[in-house]
Amino acid sequence: MEPQQNGNSHSQLFGVSAERPASVRSRTEPMVSTDGDDLGSGIVGVMLTFLSWVLVIITLPFSLFFCFKVVQEYERAVIFRLGRLQSGGSRGIFFVLPCIESYTKVDLRTSCFDVPPQEVLTKDSVTVSVDAVVYYRVSNAIVSIANVANAHQSTRLLAQTTLRNILGTKNLHEILSDREGISNSMQSSLDVATEAWGIKVERVEIKDVRLPVQLQRAMAAEAEAAREARAKVIAAEGEQKASRALKEASDVISESPAALQLRYLQTLNTISAEKNSTIIFPLPIDLIMAFMKGCNREVVPTGKRTAAASVEKE
Template identity: 65%
Template sequence: MEREMSGITELEPTPKPRASAAAPPSTIHLEGDLPGVGGFGMLLTLFSYVLILLFFPLSLFYTIKIVQEYERAVILRLGRLTSRKAKGPGLFFIVPCTDEIKVVDLRTVTFDVPPQEILTKDSVTVRVDGVVYFRTFNPTMAVVNVENAMNSTYLLAQTTMRSVLGTKNLAELLSDREAISNEMQDILDKATDQWGIKVERVEIKDVRLPPGFQRAMAAEAESSREARAKVIAAEGEQNASQALKEAADVLDESPAALQLRYLQTLNQISAERNHTYVFPLPLDLLIKLFGRSS
């Protein structure tokens, strides 16, 4: 580009294009047409078919494979996928000289997460263990995108448990396990989706506290129970006092009712055990009795 300033023509330097660094893909999404094995690969495959025909029917023992109902077989021909869809269940045909079989189990797999030393958000060290349930929903991705799907999921579950529980308080960890398990399941499921693995469930089995902290929590719980018991007893005393006050007001309004209540109490005491009791009579009751007799 040219520009003129004070009669002087200057040439602006052409900006250099920025180099775009494209990171290699970390996973294979199996989109588009699968690449072929090439010309040399076709020759090897044709030679393998010729050997199968020459040694027929002995070659049937090597070319026919069987997978169970809960299994699928991923076939790699000269290191390349032959089909996006895995083979099985039942019988299928392979070329023994060029094909490699990877059998994947589709059943739900369970493994225990070993106890992890975790520092909670409120600086309490606990030991937590759990259990993870997962299954393979895409055998091809489980073979192509990860070296060992089960071991990778196992290690990922350990790190996810430590990272998630480290953001929780001890009270949340003890009382809200279901929500924590659901959060861990969502994180694991998103991470393992590119591996063809579905995490079905995550459960926290046990939370172990330090012995000193257990004693402190037990003492705190006992103190709380004693405080509640004292509050309940005080409320009972208050209710009883209120009831006695109301009864006293009623008896004060009717002297005859007071005398009858006194005699009823004497009758109840004498009916329980045969003992001799000496009771002082109220002065007002004596005055009323002697006053009436006179």
């Protein structure tokens, strides 16, 4: 136990805490034990640790270039001693014993990857090709190294299978109209599955949904037919409104002779504005009838006088 305590003390001097984060003590606990009994087990571990310190002291100050490491603020260093997990969560400058300690850098920034187009048979037996993009980050550096061989590659493969499984339970209409719901469902499923790998899936977006060419033509024809039907309905409604307006106008004109005369003058004004060589002026029927009646009154008396004169002569 004493060598382990000495080994941890030099890390604490340079800002590295041997205490593991509380978030690690959960169901995402690394499968590697970090107890002192396992680190540098037996006499071999003690001897190697002692020799490493002797080597560092002998080669001073040149050994400092190999012992001090720097990790950026957005990275974490997971340290192993003799193949055993030593500590994690280090950032900034820290100390590494040469020969017996190694470390792995883990980037905690949000990354993204494209899910390749997946050929999926929907619930209503339609084949579609769907691709997506996934945004994720490493939430626990120790777990992402200790519990899975390649957390990033595993997340990529899991995203492909999850996308196919979710789309297989949807019909074509739901896929085309409810992309946000599918994205949220996929994000929740991936987040739960990758929690044990120290991965946090932040967002999933459906990029494109590709349909077969024949289905695209059928849907386009259906949409065109629907548009034509709506256009006919709108035209019929317009004609109906126009006929009602004409009926109301005719009722007003029939009830008011002055309105008829105004309409007559308006028509003459419209005709005269056009560039025509011949203009026909219509006469009102009542004026023509009055003129005809006047002519009949003049013709009939003359005829009677002529007939009477002929009788007298005889």
